[in-house]
Amino acid sequence: MRGATPAKRPVPATRDFDLDAAVTALAPPVPTKNHSSPSDILLVGIGGTGVVTAAGLIAQAARLDGNGVRTLNFTGFAQKGGEVLSHVRFCSDETALHQARIAQGEADFVLVADIVAGVSEKVLTVFSSERTRCIANLHESQTGPMLRNPDIRIGSNRLIDLLTSRSQRIDMIDAGQLAEALVGDREQANILLLGFSWQLGALPLTLLSIQQALDGLGRYASIARVAFQWGRLAAAIPAQIHDLLGQSTGSRAEDLASLISSRRDFLIAYQDASYAQRYVERVEKIRNAAQALGDTSLTEVVAKNLFKLMAYKDEYEVARLHVETDFLASISDRFDGKTKFRFHFSPPLIAPKDRRTGERGKIAFGPWIIPVLRLLARGKFLRGTVFDLLGRQAERRAERQMLAEYEQHVDWIARILTAERLPLCRSLTALPEQIRGFGHVKLRSLNKVSTRRRELLQQIESSLRNEVPDTRPEFSRGRDAPEKEKKLIGQRP
Incomplete structure (x- = not known):
């Protein structure tokens, strides 16, 4: 894009929504802590997202309420997206604030702006399962190791479970998504989190002091006020907010039936109805075999990876x-x-x-x-016909060959599947997940997958050796693979 600047506007559904009236109708929260003893608040996130700004707003609001305040920011390599920790302590009796840093197990409230940063050891040490209130943003940032190894998965459920086990109470929200949809600016996510936290009573500050602190943001004050108000509504009336955005408040996990249906519809647009039906029939074949074992995971793996191979991006x-x-x-x-x-x-x-x-x-x-x-x-x-001149490229031929192999593997697995072979079959059918990139990058990826596929086929074959004759697809048998496959996918031993 040339000659353009990013637009910052909320979704159309919010235009007719009376934000001020909705906020005015909200009942004020009941703070979980008074000012007679220090309030210890930790904000954690990544650099460049406004964590320090949010901490400064809390500190300023606490001063306006007449409290003594101590703050301490750890930014490290924050300018490069590193971890940021901001300690904020305030109390009506300033002499009770002996230090700025929150002691081990002493945090009253931890605002986790990024769950990856929120589970570091230096953050978890301030938690107490009997004391700490936690509000977590479900946003997951990429880490350095993830950029170097795309196979790394964050495992957000495990991170949430860890935060939950360390907290007295935890609430979660996708602040970035809501800020982009409701405010039109994802950069307001942390201000929206402040509104969410205040409405839930996690910030023992007056509304007037927070509003005055927001006014100190200058030209950003107006949009920050809007973000804070939407955060309050997200805490008080979440179902209505989700309805406004056309979202479901239920599980975000895609069930198997809708997964298959959505991919079938995509393949119709990608090629035609018969191509999509070929996908559905093969997934149903493996589904029937797996259901006999009470398993659905193999069907899901095949549904995702067969689709990936059929919808190759030519x-x-x-x-x-x-x-x-x-x-x-x-x-x-x-x-x-x-x-x-x-x-x-x-x-x-x-x-x-x-x-x-x-x-x-x-x-x-x-x-x-x-x-x-x-x-x-x-x-x-x-596509795929004798008139497909573009399909004669090495990459296109390799993609079609990979799909043909995969389909035969699925048919074969449906015949020989047992509970003992299920883990190996799942690993074999999940291999296309490791195929990435385009052109020469993709061809190198195919070579790596081919090596691992041979290993898995040999393991499955060894379990069959004393049971049935070798029914494995012909071009999957190591040295006997056709010469054309060797040229396309890579030489095999």
Whole structure:
């Protein structure tokens, strides 16, 4: 995007909502602590998200209420997205504040703006399961190891369980999502968290003092007040807020039936109804086999990974996603000003090699390419046929070969599945999760998956050796694999 700036506006559903009236109707909270003894509050998050600003607002509001205040900020490498801790202690009797740092197990309230940062050892030491109130933002930030190893998973449920076990009470909210939808600015997430916390009684401060502290933000005061008000409503009337945004307050987990249905619908748009039906029938085949063992996890793994292989992102699909969805319109809605699109593609034959890597590089195209994309998107019926010239690339042939193998593996697993083989079969069918990237990056990824697949097939085969003849798909049998597969996926021993 050129000549544009990010737009900061809430979703349309909030335009007719009387925010001031809704907030005025709220009952004031009952603070969980008075000022006769020190209030110990810790805010934790990552750099650049306003944690220190939020801590400063709490400290300023406490001073306006007539309290003595002590603060201590640990920013470390915060400027690079590192961990930030802000200790805020206040009391009507300033002589009771002997230090600024919260002692071990002495936190009254911990505001976790990022759950990854919130479970570090230096944070958990101030918790007490008999004393500490915790409010956690469900946002998960990427860590350094995650950038280096994409297979790392945060495991947010485990982090939440850990915070819950250390807290006297915990409340959770996706503040970033709500701030973006309700306020139009994700950067107001921590101010929204303050409103949420205050309405739940976790901040023993007067509303007037908080409002005066927000006024001190200068040109940001107006939007901060709005974020604080929405935070209060999110705490007091969460069901109405979710209804306003068209969200469900139930479990966010996608059930198996809707998972399969959504992917079937996608494949219809991707190719056609018969292609989607091929997906459904193969998933049902494995589902019937797994249900006999009382298992649903294998079906879910197959449903996700078979879809991934069937919906490989070739030139036709890239074009379709650009011009036959709301992609361009949604991008335009997120920016203000006169926008100009620039598309960076790596078309075969004409794309030059990158001087640094020696691999195929990219070419920038102007808006004139959009009609070409529309024409290319309509050519999806050529996919996989003898007239598919684009499909003759090594990457496209490897993708089709991988899909054919996977489908035969699924059919084979449906015949030989037992409770003992279930873990191995689940690992085998989950391998496509490790396939990432495009072009030469994807081909290298396929080679790694191919090695691991051989290992798993050998283990499954050993469990079958004394039971049934070798029924494994022919081109999965190590040295006997066809020569064309060796050339596409990589040489095998």
